[in-house]
Amino acid sequence: MKKLQAIGRKMSAGILTVCLTVGMLAGTFTSGTAEQVSGAITGFTSNDFLKCYGTSIRNNYGNGNTVHLRGTNAGGLFVQESWMCSTNVRDQKTLMSNLKDRFGENQMYSLLDYYEDNYWTESDFDNCKNLGMSVIRVPFTYMNLYRYDSSKNDWALRDNAFRKLDWFVEQCSQRGIYVILDLHGAFGSQNGQDHSGEVIDNVSDVTFFSNSYNKNKTLELWKTVAAHFANNPAVAAYDTLNEPGEKAGTTGEKHWNFYNEMYNTIRSVDPNHIIIMESCWGTSNLPNPQKYGWTNVMYEYHHYTWDYISDLDGQKKSCDNIINSINNANYGVPTYIGEFTCFGLEDAWNYVMNRFNEEGINYTSWSYKTNNSGSWGIYNEKNTNKVNPTSDSIDTIKNNWGANSIGTGNQSSNGMIYNSIKKAMPGTIVFANKALTDDDYIAIKAQISNKYVCADNNGQSNLVANRTSAGGWEQFRVINNSDGTVSFQSRANNKYLCAVFDDTDKENPVIARSNAIGTWEKFYAEKQSDGTYALKTYVDNYYVQADIDDATSGILHAYGASVGTWEKFLLEPASDKTEMPGQTDNPSVPETTVAPTTKSAETVPEGYTEATVNQWTPSGKWGCYFGNWSG
Incomplete structure (x- = not known):
């Protein structure tokens, strides 16, 4: 009986497949892909506002459905790292200084705008949506929002400072994708690394956590950002400080105390958004949230298995170890793997993301796109041209930062990373x-x-x-x-x-x-x-x-x-x-x-006769009809 059903079913399915090739029924796609939202796109509403609920995240201010934040990082967009981006200087600060010295401040900002406009376009948001992502983490630094005002001998908020971040958040919102705002680089650099936007060579010179000016300016920044986005449901969370251990060192009580200052500053203007605290690198490098009275917080870890780049068993064990450690710590807050890669091992990608999914862990890969940096990106830039800001002309810079250069090209690692991520993602948010x-x-x-x-x-x-x-x-x-x-x-x-x-x-x-x-x-x-x-x-x-x-x-x-x-x-x-x-x-x-x-609403098209009343599909404009061919 079942075989007979299957034969009939597959005959109908075969006919339907032919019709789908021609018509594409609205709302139906190959298993595992993300569907296109039909009709007008309006974006998130207050019902979509996220808050923590125990170890999970829920919409409707924590009273609605569980939401899993899974996606990627927009690395390289607002802060360039030479190893993965189309520039050959050592950090963002040096890049901006070179351009300003040669062409003036206005031209510097114009060139950076040109880079950003070509690096990430609406098609990139569509790519993330079609991969099934529900979140994008957006790294930025103080240099994206502030400019140095020599007349005041101080950093001041730029005119229209939020133009690009607002655009990014709105584009994500329209597609049902949340945004995590990630302060990758604080004033003076919290870690002295290139990804903070400012390299400091010696660990002894990384003095952020003892520098009152830099800390106070960073608190001012977060108060400004939180006040700006306080009521925006498309913003999932504020990631307070990326990898704050000095020169990749660990985090401890001096870092936690500043976390608490950031927490209280944000809460003074925004009582509702999730606040993220980062560990460098394990669970012991974060406090129990009760120590500071933190609520509605999420704990973040980065997962880079440097000792097991080509070792599948090692990557599996490392993944299991961090999950076990998180579960044993039992902090009672949601877990977020803000950055991770499994390098070139497809089985490791599949294993790690499956384990994260099973445990209800939120995660974002590093990164969406690179300048052909192997397995680090889901996509590659269209070519590998690099800008030398100390010698290249404006025309050369624009050519190497143009859409045909830094625009999104082919899938990296021959599509392996793309396919693994696409398979693991639960999909954009309804x-x-x-x-x-x-x-x-x-x-x-x-x-x-x-x-x-x-x-x-x-x-x-x-x-x-x-x-x-x-x-x-x-x-x-x-x-x-x-x-x-x-x-x-x-x-x-x-x-x-x-x-x-x-x-x-x-x-x-x-x-x-x-x-x-x-x-x-x-x-x-x-x-x-x-x-x-x-x-x-x-x-x-x-x-x-x-x-x-x-x-x-x-x-x-x-x-x-x-x-x-x-x-x-x-x-x-x-x-x-x-x-x-x-x-x-x-x-x-x-x-x-x-x-x-x-x-009654749809008639059998010319050239067909209806064999039985229920042999054709009432699918509206893209209807596909079953029955006897008459012509």
């Missing part, structure tokens, strides 16, 4: 159209096994009915669509359930993978006489079934021809306030939706 509580969710139980349906692996795997109780991964929100169908939103990752018809080898699995509701995310919920529901797909009228014959018993597939025991599900609401299928604001409305018996 915009919250309302503030959600526990009452908004149902649990789905398969009648055949009496097991709850689970969006396993944070929703990245096929839905499977194999759980004896219902937690966050086993909860779903019902959305009643205007056309009489329903959709389901998974609490595990906020994605919509999708019946995937483009991979016949997987037999139409149901996956919590979609950012928007299209045809594959719509179902008819038919209430049965015994109180159960049958879920019929909108696309081709297959019923969803819990397949107990599957190798992983209970996987949900959309290929049932009729309603039997495998196709029956109990929908258990959290309370009498929970929205059920067919039930919006009126509890008296029957809790059922039924597929129309005719396709």
Whole structure:
């Protein structure tokens, strides 16, 4: 029986594949890719504002859905590092000084604007969205916001200082991507490293944490930044200070005390945003947050396995060790791996990100793009030209910093990093159209096994009915669509359930993978006489079934021809306030939706005859019709 179903199913799927090649049904894509959000893009709202909730992050100011922040760093955009960027001087400060001395301050800023405009464009935001990213960490330094005013003998906030950061945050917001604002370089340099924007050769000369002027100017900077972004829901968090150990040293109490000053300064103007505290390098290099009374904070670690660059087992053990250490420290705050790479080992990339996903760890790779620096970037720049700011003409600088030079080119490491990241990312965030509580969710139980349906692996795997109780991964929100169908939103990752018809080898699995509701995310919920529901797909009228014959018993597939025991599900609401299928604001409305018996809104196109009423897909403009060919 199952083989006969599969034959018919694959015939229909084959026809559908042909039609998809021509038409591309809205909202349906190959498994593992990120869908395009249809309609007007408005960006995040207050419902999307993030706060910490124990060791997790939730939207709706900490009272809504769990959100996993996973993406990459925009390294090289606002602070250049010569090893990975198109300049050959040792730090950002030297670069700016050379350009200013040769061409004047206005031309220096004009050239830097030219670089930034070409280095990162709207297509780069689209790349991140299509990779499934939910966050981008944006490194910046005080030099991006302040200019030295010789008349005052002091650094002063630049006119329109936030123009570029505002643009970056807004572009991310439109695509459902959060931003972490990362102070990579404080006044005077907190670490003396090139990535702070200012190299200091001797560790004894790195005196930031004993320099009152530099510390006070950095506090002023954070107060200004936090006041500017205080109410912006697209900003996920403030990353207070990148790798603050002197010349890659460790962090201790003198660093923590300044963290506390930054924390109190930010909280004086912004009580709500998450504040990130960085460790150099392990859990013992951060305090228990209770020591300072910190709340709504996230702890950050960087994961670079320098001793195991080509050693897979070493990278695996190193990953397991940091996870075990974090769990044992038990600080009770969310964990964030702000920077990491697994170098050139594909299996290490897959293992590490899978472990991070399993543990609910937030992470951003280093980095989005490099000047062809091997496995460090997801992408390469288009060529490897370098600017010499001490001798190159303005024309040469513009050529080497032009769109055809530093613009995003091919995927680095022959696409290995790209493919690994794309596979691991849970996807961009679904915009919250309302503030959600526990009452908004149902649990789905398969009648055949009496097991709850689970969006396993944070929703990245096929839905499977194999759980004896219902937690966050086993909860779903019902959305009643205007056309009489329903959709389901998974609490595990906020994605919509999708019946995937483009991979016949997987037999139409149901996956919590979609950012928007299209045809594959719509179902008819038919209430049965015994109180159960049958879920019929909108696309081709297959019923969803819990397949107990599957190798992983209970996987949900959309290929049932009729309603039997495998196709029956109990929908258990959290309370009498929970929205059920067919039930919006009126509890008296029957809790059922039924597929129309005719396709009145759409007629069979010229050249076709309709073999049966349900053999073609009511998918609107991009409709794909099944039936007998007549011409």
